[in-house]
Amino acid sequence: MRFLIVDDDESVHLYLETILAPHAECDFALTGEEGVEKFDSAYAEKRPYDVVMMDILMPGMDGHQAAEIMRSRERDKGVSDINQFKLVMVTSLVDDTNVSKAFFNTHAACYIVKPLDKEKVMEELRQNLIL
Template identity: 30%
Template sequence: MTGKPIRLVIVDDHPVVRDGLRGMFTGDPDFAVVGEAGSGTEAVTVVESVRPDVVLMDLRMPGMDGVSAIRTLADRGSEARVLVLTTYDTDSDVLPAVQAGATGYLLKDTSRNELMRAVRSAAAGQATLSPSVAGKLMGQLRAPEREPLSQRELEVLGLVARGRSNREAARDLFISEATVKTHLLHAYAKLGVSDRAAAVAVAFERGLLTPGR
């Protein structure tokens, strides 16, 4: 590599991890560690202060987590590329980080050479994903969108959320109990759940139902 070294900020709530990463990059003239942080909140402050080229970002940290920090930096117009470096490759970690604006996503068992190559790629604006993460991400992106609930299905779920039995919901809506069961089964399939409690919980979580509804 020629020219200026890649300016790097390391974000991890474990000091030992930060020490190890700092030692790794400090020993290579292609990189310059210009800041460190132990939380998402601290990361935002440090990145805005030193304006690095690349941020190595852990995800699960006390206080503001990594995804929130990535989103905050993006919202504030930071030009730093964020490369996630974490132990976790679960569905609940991968897609939110990428959607928040992460340039790449690597696991902490990545080799030294692979990590340095990923930082160089991130600095150049190129995405880098570990194989397991790439597989999960593609699987999520290819998953078909679920069909929205019909008005009648929402009405049935709303009554269930208020504690009505199938028979009571049928009476309130002037339909048969069998029809109520059919609407519930359709709602379960669309919400990706298998019982009444889960259907109500997911409906509230997605904003399909509100406490006053």
């Protein structure tokens, strides 16, 4: 299993890598733009990501924009719904607008609210059939 973690906070990368290392290969991006680049590179290598964990608040391209671009690229490649990456929003934003955008616009599998807790992260990933 291959994860892309897109968050402008490197401590989040380290924390999630520690939790996920036994289950998945993890790659990281600090911006939405870098996340989209890595997403495209993974497809070019014929090793697409199974899961993208996305922060919403980032400088430049935010997480919603990056996720929408990634979903659009999958549609352009003819990727079926069942084979699309699982999107996990990992953010401190809990307002209805952001939650709705995550689920309805980009078809997020789940929404994990910061601060992160190992048990909460693992439970969400298991409940949503990601791990």
